[in-house]
Amino acid sequence: MTKILIVDDEPFIRQLLELTLEDLEDEGVELLTATNGEEALSLIKNERPCLVFLDVMMPKMNGFEVCNIVKNEIGMTDIYIVLLTAKGQEFDKEKGREVGSDQYMTKPFNPDEVLAKAREITVRQLHTTCKTPIL
Amino acid sequence: MAKAVIKKLLAKPEVLTLVREICQAVRLPVCICDCEGTMLFGDPYGDQFFSRTISINSEDNVIGTVKGGEDCTIVASTLQYMVNAEFERTALGRETLEKYREISMLCDLGAKIGSCMDKKEVIKIITGEIRTMLTADIIAVLLCDDNDAIIEIISDDGSDGDLLITSLEPGELVENFLVTAAPEIVNDLTADSRCTGSPQIFSSMMCAPLKIQEKTVGYVCVGSLDKREYPARDLKLLTTLSDQTAVALEKALLYNRLKETFFAMVRTLAETIEKRDPYTGNHTKRVVDYSLAIAEGLELPEEYFLRLELAAALHDIGKLGVRDDVLLKNGPLTNEEFVQMKRHPTYGEEILKHIKHLKDVIPGVKFHHERCDGKGYPLGLKGDAIDITARIIAVADSFDAMTTDRPYRKALSLDVAFNELIKFSGTQFDSAVVKAFLSAQVQEKLGMRAHGRSNTDA
Ligand SMILES: [Fe+2]
Numbered sequence: 001m002t003k004i005l006i007v008d009d010e011p012f013i014r015q016l017l018e019l020t021l022e023d024l025e026d027e028g029v030e031l032l033t034a035t036n037g038e039e040a041l042s043l044i045k046n047e048r049p050c051l052v053f054l055d056v057m058m059p060k061m062n063g064f065e066v067c068n069i070v071k072n073e074i075g076m077t078d079i080y081i082v083l084l085t086a087k088g089q090e091f092d093k094e095k096g097r098e099v100g101s102d103q104y105m106t107k108p109f110n111p112d113e114v115l116a117k118a119r120e121i122t123v124r125q126l127h128t129t130c131k132t133p134i135l
Numbered sequence: 136m137a138k139a140v141i142k143k144l145l146a147k148p149e150v151l152t153l154v155r156e157i158c159q160a161v162r163l164p165v166c167i168c169d170c171e172g173t174m175l176f177g178d179p180y181g182d183q184f185f186s187r188t189i190s191i192n193s194e195d196n197v198i199g200t201v202k203g204g205e206d207c208t209i210v211a212s213t214l215q216y217m218v219n220a221e222f223e224r225t226a227l228g229r230e231t232l233e234k235y236r237e238i239s240m241l242c243d244l245g246a247k248i249g250s251c252m253d254k255k256e257v258i259k260i261i262t263g264e265i266r267t268m269l270t271a272d273i274i275a276v277l278l279c280d281d282n283d284a285i286i287e288i289i290s291d292d293g294s295d296g297d298l299l300i301t302s303l304e305p306g307e308l309v310e311n312f313l314v315t316a317a318p319e320i321v322n323d324l325t326a327d328s329r330c331t332g333s334p335q336i337f338s339s340m341m342c343a344p345l346k347i348q349e350k351t352v353g354y355v356c357v358g359s360l361d362k363r364e365y366p367a368r369d370l371k372l373l374t375t376l377s378d379q380t381a382v383a384l385e386k387a388l389l390y391n392r393l394k395e396t397f398f399a400m401v402r403t404l405a406e407t408i409e410k411r412d413p414y415t416g417n418h419t420k421r422v423v424d425y426s427l428a429i430a431e432g433l434e435l436p437e438e439y440f441l442r443l444e445l446a447a448a449l450h451d452i453g454k455l456g457v458r459d460d461v462l463l464k465n466g467p468l469t470n471e472e473f474v475q476m477k478r479h480p481t482y483g484e485e486i487l488k489h490i491k492h493l494k495d496v497i498p499g500v501k502f503h504h505e506r507c508d509g510k511g512y513p514l515g516l517k518g519d520a521i522d523i524t525a526r527i528i529a530v531a532d533s534f535d536a537m538t539t540d541r542p543y544r545k546a547l548s549l550d551v552a553f554n555e556l557i558k559f560s561g562t563q564f565d566s567a568v569v570k571a572f573l574s575a576q577v578q579e580k581l582g583m584r585a586h587g588r589s590n591t592d593a
Contacts, residue, residue: 016232019229087242106242108238110239110243111232111235111236
């Protein structure tokens with residue numbers, strides 16, 4: 001099952017992202033949500049989403065840390081990670097590269113852009129098999 | 136979303152607990168299935184006890200079923216209630232998402248036009264954005280002067296902006312907009328008494344003012360050929376967009392004014408040198424013209440032209456640093472005086488380096504007496520090591536010097552001067568630059584061949 005994980009501590013943003021992606025649910029994609037970094041990490045390990053929209057500024061464990069663990073420590077490199085950062089706060093591109101994120105988007109996000117990216121990744125997922133060993 | 140809603144509800148621990156507790160109260164097995172019959176909750180082997188099947192609906196669609204005994208209606212009603220609430224929540228959420236889409240768009244737009252310093256560019260971006268947000272056949276920005284007269288119409292497709300205005304003029308509608316300076320929707324133009332002009336091409340339109348410091352400088356107009364009912368929210372959006380445009384326009388206007396002032400000062404600076412040098416009458420202007428024509432011949436990029444123009448205008452600015460008795464000397468220079476004179480490109484650099492915005496102009500000034508064979512001054516650079524601006528100015532400058540009268544000799548004819556350029560092409564001059572200068576296209580542009588000018592205009 002193709003899964004997309006939405007991680008943000010703001011319920012409003014989570015719901016908007018869910019709404020943005022709800023068309024995909026009818027196409028058989030499962031949407032998962034997490035409200036902080038720790039929760040996100042355990043969902044990533046257990047549910048293996050192909051795409052994660054990951055807020056950077058979060059309590060407990062921030063997006064950079066989560067991304068770093070996923071990409072560099074446990075080596076789940078085939079998970080596509082989009083970091084979400086608030087407009088106005090400068091995104092540290094160097095850091096983004098370091099932790100292995102695939103892309104970043106600024107909030108307010110553009111719903112069309114988010115949906116297009118999700119479509120692209122889920123379609124790609126359907127055509128390739130998962131290469132990372134199950135942990 | 137519709138199909139998955141029951142599954143999603145049951146995925147929430149609090150909902151699952153609630154359903155479980157109700158089922159225990161009913162004391163009979165109950166199962167809940169999605170619309171495809173997949174069991175989401177309940178005892179898969181309890182089928183034989185099930186006497187009732189109740190469907191869960193969203194609008195007219197069955198999105199799932201509850202199966203159980205007579206009492207299972209209690210579970211079904213609760214679930215139906217939760218499903219309804221969920222749909223209401225999503226409907227609200229969708230509206231919010233629409234608003235959010237607008238916010239995101241406005242943020243992007245702010246960033247895009249905020250850094251844009253060109254009036255036309257600002258308008259192009261804004262009309263393009265309106266095109267994606269609103270339904271319209273024409274989107275145009277009308278700019279007016281201090282007397283509220285329309286001076287410019289810029290439409291997003293660049294074509295029928297005039298159409299909008301001819302369709303309204305000489306009606307009072309637009310004038311009225313300019314006076315009231317309030318955003319307005321006119322959903323039926325034909326019925327509007329202010330439309331006194333020629334037969335209306337557009338049926339419905341909206342207008343929002345562009346205000347810079349309380350002054351209306353123009354309008355953003357949106358027009359539809361077919362009759363439309365533009366809702367108030369469209370006008371609100373248009374107003375938000377026009378406010379943002381006004382801010383960006385003001386910035387662009389201020390920037391352009393600043394730029395104009397700056398160039399005026401540069402030109403004044405260039406003129407000061409002409410005032411000191413008696414032979415050069417209009418020399419600077421001709422060097423600028425020749426240089427630009429050559430750059431066109433070389434097909435250099437548009438954005439390069441300004442730099443070249445400034446460098447050409449300022450190429451001899453360093454002569455300000457040369458003593459009068461050397462600069463104005465009527466007769467051959469001594470060696471020591473010649474050394475003095477040859478310092479003018481370096482002096483030029485010294486004068487200009489204090490002006491940050493002229494940084495790019497310096498190489499053209501500093502190296503305009505370099506030669507391709509390395510025998511020039513001040514550094515003796517060779518070939519491509521010499522900035523292209525300097526190579527162009529060298530040809531333009533020498534050509535004009537040859538074709539104008541000097542105290543010690545008469546002007547050469549154009550043909551003799553052309554031959555000199557050819558003769559020294561590759562040694563003193565860059566051959567590509569000379570070739571461009573002599574090309575028919577450049578010659579025609581400068582009116583040298585086409586008008587058969589046989590001698591100088593100096
Ligand atoms: Fe010179």
